[in-house]
Amino acid sequence: MNAHLAIAPILVPFLAGVLLLTLRDLPMPLRRWLALFAALAQVGIAIMLLAAVAGGEILVYRLGDWPAPWGIVLVADRLAAWMVLITTLLALFALIHASDGTDRKGRHFHVVFQMQLFGLAGAFLTGDLFNLFVFFEILLIASYGLMLHGGGAARTRAGLHYVVLNLLGSTVFLFAAGLIYASLGSLNLADIAAKAAGVAPENLGLARAGGLLLLAVFALKAALLPLHLWLPAAYAGTAAPVAALFAIMSKVGAYAILRTATLVFGDGAGSLARLFEPWLLPAALATLAAGMLGALAATSLGRLAAWLVVASVGTLLIAFALGQQGAVGTAGTAGIAAGLYYLPHGTFATALLFLLAEALRRRRPASADSLAPDADMPRHALWGGLFFVAAVAATGLPPLSGFVGKFLILKAAAEQPWVWAVILVSALAGVIALARAGTRLFFSARSADSAAPPLPVYEPHSAARELVAIGGLLLLIFALTIGAGAVVDFTRATALQLADPAAYIAAVLGLEGVKR
Amino acid sequence: MEALIALAIGVLTGCGVYLVLRAHTFPVVLGLTLLSYAVNLFLFATGRLVIGQPPVIGSAAAALGQLADPLPQALVLTAIVIGFAMTAFVIMLSLRARAELGNDHVDGRQEGGTQS
Incomplete structure (x- = not known):
């Protein structure tokens, strides 16, 4: 079993997707159970994978048993396993929420959902640059399907922008991969890393251009300023469970930046070392500021949550950029460790806000989730309370895990006043934006005797699945808070592993016989 | 030949970028197509341009270091399929956008600027 553990997170959603496609004539409840079972299995596998690599082992899976660098390899280290676990947990609750009716609004929702997970897991686990491109395409194709699921003019318009931009991004990715291959002679990430230091002087310019083009592509996926403009409309326009799942999508770009920055363009890369460093921190700071300004200007909770996704990517990349600056072993790893702790928190908190926005859309007939008064909604204390907890989480106020994450990032940014200023001021802006949203949404009910026409009745279905999904994400945030010590120990170990890519390279290229 | 290939890639990319920046969907689609042609040619050239040699290791040509690199050819195939x-x-x-947005x-939006 252990021998195939590294490919299991990719195979299970793929097979589940194919199975759901062939069984598309089954009644919906059966398909839902099947999809739910697949999602649960993926969480189980992700936990097993994490347990297998937590001690510092690097699982290498050679597809077709071709030795690297000739064949394609899948590599599971701490970072990959951590990302897979976050994805599967998020997917489980997004799926539970989607089975509350979203999946009936178009055909093949569950198939495309599983294919999305297939692409995400592949992107995290692959150890090959061109294979990363292929998995990016898989997850993007699936995301086009999910994003347009349900249809509607606004969704089509945002979807067209999203698709065209990502196709352009894919083209640039191919140019970048071609440049890397032309200058370094390999596409295997470990092999590229091993060859980066010895790049021929006449190829140095090509390699630098290729590396920076890669950064541009990953920045587009991560919605880093100035390539963030597509995100708010796309995320706010799509269905709530899809937007919740997409909260991890922008983190794929952040993951790819972190992986290439530490493995390929790390300190051992000679004249290519720290290629991203001059760009990453300023762009990340500007992204956080722009995200919070957007949140202040948002007119609906969905848009607000989408801008908070931009802000959370900014926070995350500030942490990763700090990891690029400091000396290895001290401040550098502290920044990456803080970022890896903040990553699941930011993902779950923004997903939570998307689901709450959908809950409001269903219960406020006149103004949906826009920040305008509406008739008193049923069980407003429950939804208001949930919104309050989610807002505390999203802005990083104590006692929830966002505070711990931001505290760790600030600690890693010692003596960098700009970082402190941007993070603290933007946190204040986030508090103001969410406090204003909460006040408008829950405190200012429209008076019953107004001249407005009678409102349509709130659809009387049970809120059980919504509450399970929202409650589950909240529980994950609580778990991150309570287990902060253990999680931070793990992310520190992950950061140390990333800071020393020699073990990764040796494992992939089989120099030390770490074969499994 | 290098100059010709480089010129072809450059012209295709330039036209592609120009078309992608147009405001209507048909030129944008054409521009994306031109860009994917450009990137396919580019990928093909990343293995260095070699004329009339087999992509087989172990041949006489390979011993002289003149074999055609087979890997970019495989990449181009993949890129063509995906593109x-x-x-x-x-x-x-x-x-669909034409149908739904009018x-x-x-x-x-219409030329006048009103959003439908």
């Missing part, structure tokens, strides 16, 4: 599928998808999406502007 073809994505072009089909974006055409369908453009048609015009073929990328933002779904």
Whole structure:
């Protein structure tokens, strides 16, 4: 079993997707159970994978048993396993929420959902640059399907922008991969890393251009300023469970930046070392500021949550950029460790806000989730309370895990006043934006005797699945808070592993016989 | 030959970028197609240009270090397949946008600027 553990997170959603496609004539409840079972299995596998690599082992899976660098390899280290676990947990609750009716609004929702997970897991686990491109395409194709699921003019318009931009991004990715291959002679990430230091002087310019083009592509996926403009409309326009799942999508770009920055363009890369460093921190700071300004200007909770996704990517990349600056072993790893702790928190908190926005859309007939008064909604204390907890989480106020994450990032940014200023001021802006949203949404009910026409009745279905999904994400945030010590120990170990890519390279290229 | 290939890639990319920046979906789709042609040619050239040699290790040519690199050819095949599928998808999406938004502007608005 252990021998195939590294490919299991990719195979299970793929097979589940194919199975759901062939069984598309089954009644919906059966398909839902099947999809739910697949999602649960993926969480189980992700936990097993994490347990297998937590001690510092690097699982290498050679597809077709071709030795690297000739064949394609899948590599599971701490970072990959951590990302897979976050994805599967998020997917489980997004799926539970989607089975509350979203999946009936178009055909093949569950198939495309599983294919999305297939692409995400592949992107995290692959150890090959061109294979990363292929998995990016898989997850993007699936995301086009999910994003347009349900249809509607606004969704089509945002979807067209999203698709065209990502196709352009894919083209640039191919140019970048071609440049890397032309200058370094390999596409295997470990092999590229091993060859980066010895790049021929006449190829140095090509390699630098290729590396920076890669950064541009990953920045587009991560919605880093100035390539963030597509995100708010796309995320706010799509269905709530899809937007919740997409909260991890922008983190794929952040993951790819972190992986290439530490493995390929790390300190051992000679004249290519720290290629991203001059760009990453300023762009990340500007992204956080722009995200919070957007949140202040948002007119609906969905848009607000989408801008908070931009802000959370900014926070995350500030942490990763700090990891690029400091000396290895001290401040550098502290920044990456803080970022890896903040990553699941930011993902779950923004997903939570998307689901709450959908809950409001269903219960406020006149103004949906826009920040305008509406008739008193049923069980407003429950939804208001949930919104309050989610807002505390999203802005990083104590006692929830966002505070711990931001505290760790600030600690890693010692003596960098700009970082402190941007993070603290933007946190204040986030508090103001969410406090204003909460006040408008829950405190200012429209008076019953107004001249407005009678409102349509709130659809009387049970809120059980919504509450399970929202409650589950909240529980994950609580778990991150309570287990902060253990999680931070793990992310520190992950950061140390990333800071020393020699073990990764040796494992992939089989120099030390770490074969499994 | 290097100059010719480089010129072809450059012209295709330039035209592609120009068309992608147009405001209507049809030129944008054409521009994406031109860009994918450009990137396919580019990938093909990343293995260095070699004329009339087999992509086989162990041949006499390979001993002289003149074999045609087979890897970019495989990459181009993959890129063509993916690019073809994505072009089909974006055409369908453009048609749907044309139907749902009432015009073929990328933002779904009329020339006058009113959003539909």
